[in-house]
Amino acid sequence: MLTEHSELSTAHLDADAFYVSIELGRHPELRGKPVVVAGSGPRAVVTTASYEARRYGVGSAIPASRARRLCPQAVFLAPDFPTYRKVSQQMMDLVRTHVEQVEVVGLDEAYLDLSGLYSPRAAMRRLVVEIRKSIGLTCSVGIGPNKLVAKVASDAEKPAGFVVLTREQACRRFADSPPGLVPGIGPKTAARLAAVGLTTLTAVGDAPEQVLVERFGPNLGRELGRRARFEHDGEVGAARKVVSESRERTFDEDIRDPAALREALRRMSGELCTSLLAHGRRGRTIGIKIRLDDFTTVTRAHSVAEPTCDDELVSAVALRLLDEYAPARPVRLLGVRVAGLSSTAASVFAEPASRLGALDGSPDGPADGADGLRSPLDQLALPL
Numbered sequence: 001m002l003t004e005h006s007e008l009s010t011a012h013l014d015a016d017a018f019y020v021s022i023e024l025g026r027h028p029e030l031r032g033k034p035v036v037v038a039g040s041g042p043r044a045v046v047t048t049a050s051y052e053a054r055r056y057g058v059g060s061a062i063p064a065s066r067a068r069r070l071c072p073q074a075v076f077l078a079p080d081f082p083t084y085r086k087v088s089q090q091m092m093d094l095v096r097t098h099v100e101q102v103e104v105v106g107l108d109e110a111y112l113d114l115s116g117l118y119s120p121r122a123a124m125r126r127l128v129v130e131i132r133k134s135i136g137l138t139c140s141v142g143i144g145p146n147k148l149v150a151k152v153a154s155d156a157e158k159p160a161g162f163v164v165l166t167r168e169q170a171c172r173r174f175a176d177s178p179p180g181l182v183p184g185i186g187p188k189t190a191a192r193l194a195a196v197g198l199t200t201l202t203a204v205g206d207a208p209e210q211v212l213v214e215r216f217g218p219n220l221g222r223e224l225g226r227r228a229r230f231e232h233d234g235e236v237g238a239a240r241k242v243v244s245e246s247r248e249r250t251f252d253e254d255i256r257d258p259a260a261l262r263e264a265l266r267r268m269s270g271e272l273c274t275s276l277l278a279h280g281r282r283g284r285t286i287g288i289k290i291r292l293d294d295f296t297t298v299t300r301a302h303s304v305a306e307p308t309c310d311d312e313l314v315s316a317v318a319l320r321l322l323d324e325y326a327p328a329r330p331v332r333l334l335g336v337r338v339a340g341l342s343s344t345a346a347s348v349f350a351e352p353a354s355r356l357g358a359l360d361g362s363p364d365g366p367a368d369g370a371d372g373l374r375s376p377l378d379q380l381a382l383p384l
Contacts, residue, residue, distance in 0.1 A: 007166050008120040010236060011112040012142045012150035013095065013127070016159035018108035020050045022087050023077050025136045034074040038064040041252040047079045051159065091135055098127045103236045109154075111147050113236040121164060128162070144170065148232035151183055170230045175202040182227045189224070192216070204228035245281065246289075247272045248335025254293045256330040262319055268336050269315040276338060282307035283338040286317040290325065291333035300325055307342055314338060 015021065019037045024030055034053035038046045044064040056071035067074065088107040096102050101113035114120035120143060128139045140161040142153025149170045153163040156173075165173065174181060179201055180190040196215060198204045204212075205228035212221035226232070247268040255261055265288065276282065287301030300321040304313065318336045 007145050008143050008164065009113070009115045009145055010143070010147050010150045011099075011114050011120065011124055012147065012154040013110050013112060013124075014140050014142075014154045014158075015091065015108040015131075016138045016140055017048060017050055018088075018137070019048045019079060019084055021137050022084060023080075024050070027077075030075055034058070034071050036064070036067050036071070036074045036076050037079050038067065038076055040064075040076075040078060041250075043250055043252060049074075087135065087137075091131060091137060094131060094134060095127065098123060098130075101236050111150065111236045114143070125162070144230075146230070146232040147234050147236065148182065148227065149230050152181060152230070167230045171201075171205070176200050179204050179224075179228060182230075184227060185224065189216075189220075193224075201228045242281070243341055244283065244285075244337055244339035245272060245276060245341065246335055246337035248289060248333060250291075250333045251331070254330035254332050255334075258326075261322060261327070261331055261334060264334055265318050265322055265336060266315050268334070269318050270311050272336055272338060273309050273311040273314050276309035276341075281338075281341045282309045283341040284308070285337075285339040286314050286321075287337045287339065288318050288321045288325075289333070289335040289337065290322070290327055290331055292327060292329040293332050294329060295332070296329075297333075298325060301337075301339075303340075307340070309338070 020035050023035060023037060032052065033050070034056065035050040036046055036053050036058055037048050038044050042065070046058060046060055046062050046064055046067050048060050049058040049067070053067075053071050053074050056074075058067045058071050058074065064076070068076070084107055091108075092102065092104055092110060095110060095112065099112045099114065100116065103111040103113075105111065112124075114123065117123045124141050124143060128141060131137050131139055138160050140154045140158045141163070142150040142156070142161075143164045144150045144153055145167050149165055149167055152170060152174065153165050154161065156163045178190060178199060179185045179193050180187060181201065185193075192215070193199070193204060196211070198207055204224060207225065209222060209225055212224050215221065216224060249264065249268065251264075255264070284305075284307050285301055285303045287299055289297065289299050291297045302317050302321060304317065308314065314336070
């Protein structure tokens with residue numbers, strides 16, 4: 001029998017189809033129809049799709065052109081990240097009125113420490129009802145003894161799921177699931193596990209530790225076994241500190257003209273510094289990122305004497321780095337970054353463009369496989 005305080009110490013709250021849900025709130029006439037949030041450029045990818053569109057095979061990160069072929073009747077909407085961040089902050093502010101310790105790990109998801117609550121399940125049910133009434137978002141909830149169980153549980157019955165599991169129950173329920181179900185075990189590692197016959201979580205969890213260590217090294221080998229058994233020690237902490245911010249763009253067509261590249265870099269530097277100034281951030285390391293038409297990716301950086309958010313200085317350093325590299329091939333993607341940030345006002349709600357995907361929704365920006373673009377799970381990430 002579950003004990004409220006020892007077994008139900010952690011929750012994972014995840015807004016269902018976050019971006020699409022916000023768009024449907026603004027366009028209620030689209031409810032029940034296939035809706036796709038994606039950029040409009042020739043290299044645009046899907047940010048997220050409604051559950052109606054997903055039935056046709058439309059998912060996050062696939063090219064928007066393919067999504068149109070799979071579901072030609074879908075309504076396509078351009079992403080509006082400023083609005084998404086605003087709604088996210090409203091949701092997280094509401095969460096904090098119910099739970100004291102909250103770890104925000106994305107615009108649409110957070111871990112909650114339930115250890116001080118008398119009835120965690122009842123508290124979470126009240127919270128999801130209030131989020132739906134106040135903000136219009138439907139959320140899925142997973143509750144368990146640690147963050148790993150809570151995260152997998154919240155994904156198990158989307159949308160509007162509410163799953164409560166002990167570690168032992170999670171092991172039984174997902175025994176035959178592929179290792180990739182667990183956060184931190186990516187496709188490459190799953191393929192390496194399959195190569196030695198370990199194709200289920202039970203197989204990985206039961207494998208002799210020495211076998212995993214020999215195949216993956218001492219740290220990763222032991223960690224893979226623990227994760228397959230849903231063992232995790234990370235505590236619910238504060239939001240991840242912002243240590244850098246960037247702007248980048250994947251061009252609709254590759255650019256060879258140096259003047260056009262300089263103008264694009266100057267414009268992104270201005271946007272970046274405007275954001276840094278608004279959030280009271282400064283940094284010493286200024287860098288650029290260049291991806292050529294053959295997907296060769298190059299970064300260059302230079303550190304200045306004092307932390308800065310000065311547009312003229314950042315632009316000057318970035319342009320000099322660009323000139324020194326002098327791309328020999330057409331450029332597919334260009335970006336600028338300021339790192340080593342010092343701030344007392346860092347916030348997950350001021351996500352840099354590089355973490356939200358390229359500005360045109362290009363395939364060079366990361367995308368989440370369920371509800372669009374998300375921050376990484378810091379405590380659960382593995383160097384796979």
